[in-house]
Structures are given as structure tokens and as C-alpha cells.
Amino acid sequence: MPNAPKTEIRYCEHAARVIRVEAPAITELLAAMAHLEKALAADPGQTAAHYTPHNLQDKVAHWIHGNADTIRTHLDTLTSRYPRPTTTQ
Numbered sequence: 628m629p630n631a632p633k634t635e636i637r638y639c640e641h642a643a644r645v646i647r648v649e650a651p652a653i654t655e656l657l658a659a660m661a662h663l664e665k666a667l668a669a670d671p672g673q674t675a676a677h678y679t680p681h682n683l684q685d686k687v688a689h690w691i692h693g694n695a696d697t698i699r700t701h702l703d704t705l706t707s708r709y710p711r712p713t714t715t716q
Contacts, residue, residue, distance in 0.1 A: 652705060659698075 679687050
């Protein structure tokens with residue numbers, strides 16, 4: 628893609644070294660976590676809900692929760708492929 632937008636994951640500051648990572652999907656999730664941490668630290672007045680027209684603000688919560696549920700489902704599916712390491716002492 629010669630004219631790829633700069634918002635693609637490969638341009639993300641957190642995923643700059645994907646070529647060195649064994650599981651790119653995990654790298655993308657780590658990048659997403661970093662973005663979530665920034666979002667949690669942000670002023671609520673800087674959110675999409677704040678700038679959404681008043682007649683559409685009720686859709687923002689549905690969109691956020693729906694996508695979060697999808698992410699959780701996919702993350703559970705991905706991580707269930709790997710046995711959880713056990714520690715012995």
C-alpha cells in the first residue's frame with residue numbers, strides 16, 4: 628500500500644519493532660493497551676462522546692461497549708490457545 632494512512636498499526640509508536648516480535652497480534656494488543664492507558668488518563672472533556680452531537684451521544688456508549696465485548700471475546704479465544712504456565716516452588 629503505497630499511500631497507507633499514518634493511522635495504521637505499523638506506524639504506531641508502540642509497534643515500531645513488530646519485526647522483532649514473535650506474535651504480531653500480541654504486539655498490536657500491547658499497543659492498544661498503551662492507547663487505553665492514555666485514554667484513561669485523558670480529560671473526559673476530550674473524548675469522542677463529548678464532541679459527538681447531542682442527538683447521537685447515546686450511540687457512543689453502545690459502540691464502546693460492543694467493541695470492548697468483541698475485543699474481550701477475541702482476546703479470550705487467542706489466549707486460550709496457550710496453556711497458562713504453572714509455577715512450582
